Amino acid sequence: xxxxxxxxxxxxxxxxxxxxxxxxxxxxxxxxxxxxxxxxxxxxxxxxxxxxxxxxxxxxxxxxxxxxxxxxxxxxxxxxxxxxxxxxxxxxxxxxxxxxxxxxxxxxxxxxxxxxxxxxxxxxxxxxxxxxxxxxxxxxxxxxxxxxxxxxxxxxxxxxxxxxxxxxxxxxxxxxxxxxxxxxxxxxxxxxxxxxxxxxxxxxxxxxxxxxxxxxxxxxxxxxxxxxxxxxxxxxx
Amino acid sequence: xxxxxxxxxxxxxxxxxxxxxxxxxxxxxxxxxxxxxxxxxxxxxxxxxxxxxxxxxxxxxxxxxxxxxxxxxxxxxxxxxxxxxxxxxxxxxxxxxxxxxxxxxxxxxxxxxxxxxxxxxxxxxxxxxxxxxxxxxxxxxxxxxxxxxxxxxxxxxxxxxxxxxxxxxxxxxxxxxxxxxxxxxxxxxxxxxxxxxxxxxxxxxxxxxxxxxxxxxxxxxxxxxxxxxxxxxxxxxxxxxxxxxxxxxxxxxxxxxxxxxxxxxxxxxxxxxxxxxxxxxxxxxxxxxxxxx
Numbered sequence: 001x002x003x004x005x006x007x008x009x010x011x012x013x014x015x016x017x018x019x020x021x022x023x024x025x026x027x028x029x030x031x032x033x034x035x036x037x038x039x040x041x042x043x044x045x046x047x048x049x050x051x052x053x054x055x056x057x058x059x060x061x062x063x064x065x066x067x068x069x070x071x072x073x074x075x076x077x078x079x080x081x082x083x084x085x086x087x088x089x090x091x092x093x094x095x096x097x098x099x100x101x102x103x104x105x106x107x108x109x110x111x112x113x114x115x116x117x118x119x120x121x122x123x124x125x126x127x128x129x130x131x132x133x134x135x136x137x138x139x140x141x142x143x144x145x146x147x148x149x150x151x152x153x154x155x156x157x158x159x160x161x162x163x164x165x166x167x168x169x170x171x172x173x174x175x176x177x178x179x180x181x182x183x184x185x186x187x188x189x190x191x192x193x194x195x196x197x198x199x200x201x202x203x204x205x206x207x208x209x210x211x212x213x214x215x216x217x218x219x220x221x222x223x224x225x226x227x228x229x230x231x232x233x234x235x236x237x
Numbered sequence: 238x239x240x241x242x243x244x245x246x247x248x249x250x251x252x253x254x255x256x257x258x259x260x261x262x263x264x265x266x267x268x269x270x271x272x273x274x275x276x277x278x279x280x281x282x283x284x285x286x287x288x289x290x291x292x293x294x295x296x297x298x299x300x301x302x303x304x305x306x307x308x309x310x311x312x313x314x315x316x317x318x319x320x321x322x323x324x325x326x327x328x329x330x331x332x333x334x335x336x337x338x339x340x341x342x343x344x345x346x347x348x349x350x351x352x353x354x355x356x357x358x359x360x361x362x363x364x365x366x367x368x369x370x371x372x373x374x375x376x377x378x379x380x381x382x383x384x385x386x387x388x389x390x391x392x393x394x395x396x397x398x399x400x401x402x403x404x405x406x407x408x409x410x411x412x413x414x415x416x417x418x419x420x421x422x423x424x425x426x427x428x429x430x431x432x433x434x435x436x437x438x439x440x441x442x443x444x445x446x447x448x449x450x451x452x453x454x455x456x457x458x459x460x461x462x463x464x465x466x467x468x469x470x471x472x473x474x475x476x477x478x479x480x481x482x483x484x485x486x487x488x489x490x491x492x493x494x495x496x497x498x499x500x501x502x503x504x505x506x507x508x509x510x511x512x513x514x515x516x517x518x519x520x521x522x523x524x525x526x527x528x529x530x
């Protein structure tokens with residue numbers, strides 16, 4: 001079976017700076033794949049290139065056997081891909097409910113949207129309690145939940161999460177990772193970018209280790225967790 | 238009673254400023270640019286209505302629709318040709334382009350319609366209503382201006398807050414990238430914003446020239462700059478801010494005219510702009526700018 005997402009030798013530039021120096025990886029249906037690596041390794045750049053916010057100079061992004069390298073970001077969403085961006089990027093001036101509804105922007109069927117809304121509220125009861133609150137007044141953890149709930153509203157087959165643990169207390173981090181696991185068990189494929197390598201590897205099936213724009217290592221998450229060089233560099237043991 | 242008359246006339250003038258300021262503030266909110274050609278769209282709209290009325294002999298309502306449609310298209314075309322290629326350029330380049338578009342519109346109008354001024358016939362009749370035994374006289378223009386502005390402002394507020402497109406506009410104005418991730422077409426949203434802003438400018442043109450019936454290629458320049466001042470006063474980027482700022486500015490201008498000096502009224506209006514920029518650059522309802530890291 002062809003992989004759900006295939007990234008083929010992409011190079012991405014910020015002006016003259018080469019941020020990704022030929023990255024290739026794949027994500028299979030049903031998997032949780034983690035991209036780990038230090039700050040500035042290019043993890044977020046990869047996600048932005050996959051969802052179309054950035055365009056690669058060379059290389060291809062293939063999703064569901066379709067070449068989406070040149071597809072604009074707003075169309076990629078309609079193909080069943082959702083992106084929970086780094087720093088949440090919720091619409092802080094709008095209410096929680098408006099934020100969630102914007103996640104279903106491309107969907108037409110009102111009943112199905114209502115069902116998705118119920119699903120999101122079940123997953124994140126806190127969002128229902130605060131649905132009329134202005135999103136900018138939520139706590140960090142709640143904002144992360146909102147960003148995830150908003151992404152789920154597009155009913156994605158594939159969800160990309162960028163640093164969901166950023167700035168959260170250890171307890172909340174565990175809660176968020178449990179939810180990622182549940183979302184995955186529901187049939188959604190997950191591509192997870194994390195600096196918290198230990199947590200990411202603990203729920204991932206496979207992982208890629210990034211170093212300054214190239215993939216340094218890849219493999220089974222369990223194997224990587226036991227790899228001496230990974231342990232030393234990313235698991236602070 | 239003189240004071241009350243001055244206030245009513247000020248509210249009428251201010252609602253015109255508010256309609257224009259809405260275009261400034263919406264475009265600023267979404268495209269993060271100051272469209273200094275916005276004032277000249279008013280002039281184009283007024284000329285179109287003038288031609289429709291005098292040369293084509295259309296009914297006033299049809300004249301307004303004709304001018305509004307032309308301006309809506311014009312706004313979208315300006316955005317596509319002049320501003321869209323500069324989406325990633327520095328804001329200074331966009332600003333200079335906007336000034337260029339403004340000159341282009343003024344000079345094209347001069348070429349087509351001549352530099353001389355024309356007398357615009359009110360589209361709303363010339364009658365008056367007198368209250369309190371003739372102590373207050375309100376023209377039909379004033380009443381229509383205030384009513385039309387209020388209806389448009391309520392309609393626009395409902396549109397922004399209740400429709401999907403409106404909420405998409407708010408989302409784009411806050412975070413273009415995140416909006417795209419929701420499946421919102423940012424370019425389309427910007428086009429819609431320019432279309433709405435330009436349509437409001439055309440209506441403002443009809444109201445303005447019906448009350449102040451001199452039409453020339455530079456007719457839009459002064460109200461455009463004053464509406465910009467109103468948008469800054471209310472807080473640029475804020476829709477209710479533009480409404481409040483516009484009406485406030487109209488009232489201040491008119492009261493200055495009545496009680497201080499006609500010649501000084503413009504100086505007072507622009508003095509307000511300077512004071513706001515010095516004291517509270519975010520305006521009355523403006524939000525604090527969060528610098529993104």
